[in-house]
Amino acid sequence: RLRVGVLALQGDVREHARVLDGLGAEVTLVRRPDELAMVDGLVLPGGESSVIDKLSRAFGMQHPLREAIAGGMPVYGTCAGLILLADRITDGIDGQETFGGIDVVVRRNAFGSQVDSFETDLDVPAVGEAPVHAVFIRAPLVESAGEGVEQLATLDDGRIVAVRQGSLLGTSFHPEMTGELRFHELFLDMVRAA
Numbered sequence: 001r002l003r004v005g006v007l008a009l010q011g012d013v014r015e016h017a018r019v020l021d022g023l024g025a026e027v028t029l030v031r032r033p034d035e036l037a038m039v040d041g042l043v044l045p046g047g048e049s050s051v052i053d054k055l056s057r058a059f060g061m062q063h064p065l066r067e068a069i070a071g072g073m074p075v076y077g078t079c080a081g082l083i084l085l086a087d088r089i090t091d092g093i094d095g096q097e098t099f100g101g102i103d104v105v106v107r108r109n110a111f112g113s114q115v116d117s118f119e120t121d122l123d124v125p126a127v128g129e130a131p132v133h134a135v136f137i138r139a140p141l142v143e144s145a146g147e148g149v150e151q152l153a154t155l156d157d158g159r160i161v162a163v164r165q166g167s168l169l170g171t172s173f174h175p176e177m178t179g180e181l182r183f184h185e186l187f188l189d190m191v192r193a194a
């Protein structure tokens, strides 16, 4: 069985663990460097990226996470997790930092308070023909992406909401909340291939 972790400092950890377990992976909740060392891939959940950032530094996890990413460990981030994978963010709070790895600029809470949350169907050829029902909750947007970044999904107006670069995958939305399994399957394929 593939051994994968879910970073369990804050956020919708359980939803991801349930999906991964359902797909046959052996799931570890990762809070410490020794737990990170046991897994072959990691999910960064949705939640509040500034809190996850702070806790990761308090728990001595920022450096090990950056090293794991630089070392090629497959990582999938949803929403706050995508923010944490971005090389740059436009509007972090309180000196917010990221782990980085994906050559993108991400704007947090990009849809503003008028449109806190919404759902839409997306075309995502990388996961198959059937549309993806995507739930956005105070979601980030990818404002710009470097040349090495694959754009996996955009909204009708062209704004980017799913990306992949090397062994890193990120979505603005939350497949773990809607029974959508194909992104986690893609992530597990990336873990298998690594």
Ligand code: GLN
Binding pocket: 045, 046, 047, 048, 049, 050, 078, 079, 080, 081, 083, 108, 109, 137, 138, 139, 140
């Ligand atoms: N707005 C949150 C942040 O900045 C992300 C929201 C989410 O993960 N659903 O981290």
